Amino acid sequence: MRWLIALLLLAFPVAAEEVVLGLSQDEIAITTSFDGSEIFVFGAVKREAPIPEGELGVIVTIAGPSVPVTVRRKERRFGIWINTDGVEIESAPSYYAVATSANLDDVLSVRENLRHKVSVPSMIQSVSAPNTVLDASAYVNALIRIRENSGNFQLLEGKVVVDDETLFRTRIRLPAALTEGAYETRIFLTRDGDIVSQYETAIDVRKVGLERWLYSLSRNQPVLYGLMSLAIAIFAGWGASAAFSLLRN
Amino acid sequence: MQIYLPIAEVSVNAFLLLGLGGMVGILSGMFGVGGGFLMTPLLFFIGIPPAVAVATEANQIVASSFSGVLAHFKRKTVDLRMGVVLLIGGLIGAALGVVLFNYLKAQGQVDLLVKLCYVVFLGVIGGLMFIESLNAIRKTAKGGAVPTRKKHNWIHKLPFKMRFRVSGLYISVIPPILVGLCVGVLAAIMGVGGGFIMVPAMIYLLGMPTKVVVGTSLFQIIFVTAFTTMLHATTNFTVDVVLAVLLLVGGVVGAQVGTRIGVKMKAEQLRILLAIMVLLVCGKLAFDLLVMPSELYSVAAEGGH
Numbered sequence: 226m227r228w229l230i231a232l233l234l235l236a237f238p239v240a241a242e243e244v245v246l247g248l249s250q251d252e253i254a255i256t257t258s259f260d261g262s263e264i265f266v267f268g269a270v271k272r273e274a275p276i277p278e279g280e281l282g283v284i285v286t287i288a289g290p291s292v293p294v295t296v297r298r299k300e301r302r303f304g305i306w307i308n309t310d311g312v313e314i315e316s317a318p319s320y321y322a323v324a325t326s327a328n329l330d331d332v333l334s335v336r337e338n339l340r341h342k343v344s345v346p347s348m349i350q351s352v353s354a355p356n357t358v359l360d361a362s363a364y365v366n367a368l369i370r371i372r373e374n375s376g377n378f379q380l381l382e383g384k385v386v387v388d389d390e391t392l393f394r395t396r397i398r399l400p401a402a403l404t405e406g407a408y409e410t411r412i413f414l415t416r417d418g419d420i421v422s423q424y425e426t427a428i429d430v431r432k433v434g435l436e437r438w439l440y441s442l443s444r445n446q447p448v449l450y451g452l453m454s455l456a457i458a459i460f461a462g463w464g465a466s467a468a469f470s471l472l473r474n
Numbered sequence: 475m476q477i478y479l480p481i482a483e484v485s486v487n488a489f490l491l492l493g494l495g496g497m498v499g500i501l502s503g504m505f506g507v508g509g510g511f512l513m514t515p516l517l518f519f520i521g522i523p524p525a526v527a528v529a530t531e532a533n534q535i536v537a538s539s540f541s542g543v544l545a546h547f548k549r550k551t552v553d554l555r556m557g558v559v560l561l562i563g564g565l566i567g568a569a570l571g572v573v574l575f576n577y578l579k580a581q582g583q584v585d586l587l588v589k590l591c592y593v594v595f596l597g598v599i600g601g602l603m604f605i606e607s608l609n610a611i612r613k614t615a616k617g618g619a620v621p622t623r624k625k626h627n628w629i630h631k632l633p634f635k636m637r638f639r640v641s642g643l644y645i646s647v648i649p650p651i652l653v654g655l656c657v658g659v660l661a662a663i664m665g666v667g668g669g670f671i672m673v674p675a676m677i678y679l680l681g682m683p684t685k686v687v688v689g690t691s692l693f694q695i696i697f698v699t700a701f702t703t704m705l706h707a708t709t710n711f712t713v714d715v716v717l718a719v720l721l722l723v724g725g726v727v728g729a730q731v732g733t734r735i736g737v738k739m740k741a742e743q744l745r746i747l748l749a750i751m752v753l754l755v756c757g758k759l760a761f762d763l764l765v766m767p768s769e770l771y772s773v774a775a776e777g778g779h
Contacts, residue, residue: 257716259478260485295774305763307586308772367771401478401485402521436480443481443711451707454533454715455700458722462540465726470548 243271244283244414244424253399253408255432261401264428266324267394270414276390279416282325282332283385283393284343286413287428289320289377290406291348296364312354312364319404321348321372324381324395334418341420343413345369345378376400405431481714482526488720490520495534495721499728502538503545504736505673505688505748510535510666511592511755513721522717524585528665529706529713530721535667535699537722538729539692545733546689553640553686556650557693560672563651564698567658572705575663586763588664593760595660599674600752606678607746614742641682641690649680654694662702667695670752677745684741 249265266285297311325332329344338344346369354361372378377400385395407427414422432440443450477488494516498509510531517527546552578584632646653675657668669691676687707713736744 255478257478258476260476297772297774299767299770299772301766305586306765306767306770308583364771367769368773371769371771371773401476402483404483432480436478439480439715443707443713443715447708447711448704450715451704451713454707454713454718455536455703457715457719458533458537458700458703459540461719461722461726462537462542462729463544465541465730466544469545469730 241272241274241277242414242416242421244412244422245269245271246412246424246426248410248426248428251426251428253403253428253430255403255405255430255436257435259401259403259436261403262399264397264399265394266397266410266412267392268412268424269393270391270422277416280327280331280418281387281390282327282413282415282418283387284326284329284332284411284413284415285322285324285385285395285397286343286409286411287320287322287397287399288318288348288409288411289404289430290408291316291318293317294368296368298364298367310355310358312352312358312361314349314352314365314368316350317368318348319406320377320399320408321345322379322381322397324379324384324397326383326385326387326393328382329380332415332418333413333420337415337418337420341411341413341423343411345373345380375402377402399430403430477716477720479522479526479714479717481712482522482530482717484521484523486520486522486717491717491720492724494520495724496728497724498721499538499541499725499730500732500735501728501751502535502669502725503542503729503732503734504739505669505732505744509538509669509725510661511596511664511670512751514665515592515755515759522714523712525710525712526714526717529703529710530717531665532661532667532699532702532706533713533715533718534721534725536696536703537718538725539667539696539699541726541729542733543689543692543696545730546692549689549737550640551685552689552693553638553682554690554693555636556638556641556643556680556682557690559636559647559650560654560657560690560694561697563654563656564658564661564668564694565701567655567660568662568698568702568705569658570655571659571662572702572709574659576709578663584663589759589763591660591664593756593763595671596752596756596759599671600749600756602678603674603745604749604753607742607749610742611746638682641680641686643680643682645680653679654698658698661695661698662705667699669695670748673748684745688736 246268253262294314294317295311297308299306300309349365352361385393387393408430410426410428412424413420475488476485478485498513502509514527514531578587632648634647636647637644657672661668672691673687676682
């Protein structure tokens with residue numbers, strides 16, 4: 226096994242430039258007082274040769290877990306606005322941020338974007354529209370618009386600061402409404418739009434403490450959870466009533 | 475103070491929720507309505523996912539109704555026998571309502587139908603109550619006696635008659651069961667206790683005295699919403715207990731205050747205030763349906779939210 230890996234390593238030339246990464250945190254704990262988070266991504270370009278030719282670009286992406294979504298459009302029927310057509314999208318990330326050192330089009334070629342799925346629209350896959358829908362792209366744009374407005378999709382062009390073609394850093398904001406899961410984090414190093422090095426890691430976003438306990442209970446013991454909710458409700462109702470009669474006497 | 479809700483998966487201001495709970499609680503105690511018809515749309519507005527809002531609201535109504543009904547038990551203004559009859563219909567209706575809700579959700583039309591239900595029910599009931607109460611107040615102001623509502627109608631010709639002593643009625647059990655059933659369906663699909671329909675139905679259809687109506691309505695709402703809470707908790711996993719606790723802390727205190735305000739007011743005044751509020755909510759919902767929304771598209775993630 227070991228000789229196979231060694232052989233593979235020899236077969237491919239080592240990249241002239243390599244990315245070395247640091248994250249302010251590789252775990253986000255959702256506690257009761259969780260109100261969003263900011264991740265500080267920093268790193269350096271490691272190279273053993275002189276700085277090569279071409280424009281250097283750094284791209285940082287963070288993607289939350291992908292789930293299928295349905296996008297519906299309202300139309301006026303009989304004087305009121307109702308949902309008429311819908312488009313199903315098989316996979317769209319619940320959160321996606323792209324931070325770049327310059328305009329995305331300048332630091333990444335169209336071909337590389339297609340291959341590595343970096344831009345926001347390229348993350349949205351398998352759009353299946355019924356025959357009645359002629360403009361499926363309008364639905365995809367709507368999804369992007371809605372999620373951009375809520376801070377769940379972010380395109381941060383020029384927000385990666387690069388010093389001396391070696392050190393880079395950026396800050397990416399995670400909104401308060403965050404779903405649990407592994408947030409896939411990718412760093413791309415580009416020269417004239419071509420990716421020369423990439424690094425992948427994951428930020429673990431999970432509920433802790435009371436949040437975790439309640440969430441697991443509601444999924445694993447729904448009857449117990451329901452009864453507990455009712456007991457709290459009844460107790461609170463009785464408590465308030467008793468407290469008020471004491472106040473009156 | 476921001477607080478993260480474990481099931482809704484959003485972060486909201488705790489004081490905002492306490493305040494909303496308190497306001498709606500006061501109304502709940504005054505009118506014997508659960509307040510869900512106000513709270514559920516308010517929760518949508520502050521960004522709680524609709525499925526979570528509907529389920530959690532049911533749980534919160536249990537608390538405010540329980541708090542309210544205790545005050546009514548002390549004053550002996552609960553018709554237990556009538557409550558139980560209404561409840562039988564209510565539980566059947568709630569089960570039907572959850573089935574209907576899940577069917578409509580699959581069709582993508584649940585929002586529209588829920589809103590249309592609100593507009594139609596709130597509009598008709600609010601309008602009728604408003605006119606009736608206004609007439610009653612006018613007659614009292616003129617110095618005439620308050621007219622007693624019609625004692626005999628088609629309802630008195632139905633079989634299976636039963637005596638309801640507290641309400642002073644001797645009527646068939648069929649109308650109360652039907653009223654309970656309709657309210658149960660609405661409770662499940664709209665995330666409301668159904669008091670805003672139950673109260674007028676008891677006054678105008680069953681001919682119960684207003685003072686007994688509030689306590690009896692609260693009594694049966696406790697059980698119907700408790701049943702709905704359990705159904706949502708076990709099938710959709712959408713009851714957020716943290717959200718419920720924040721709402722009900724404000725709610726139960728408000729309900730106690732409201733009950734005491736309600737005692738000091740005349741029945742006609744109580745009814746006209748409830749009518750105005752019902753009409754306001756109805757108008758707001760109708761407005762939203764008729765005016766072109768700023769965002770024509772909506773996103774629904776599969777799997778609950």
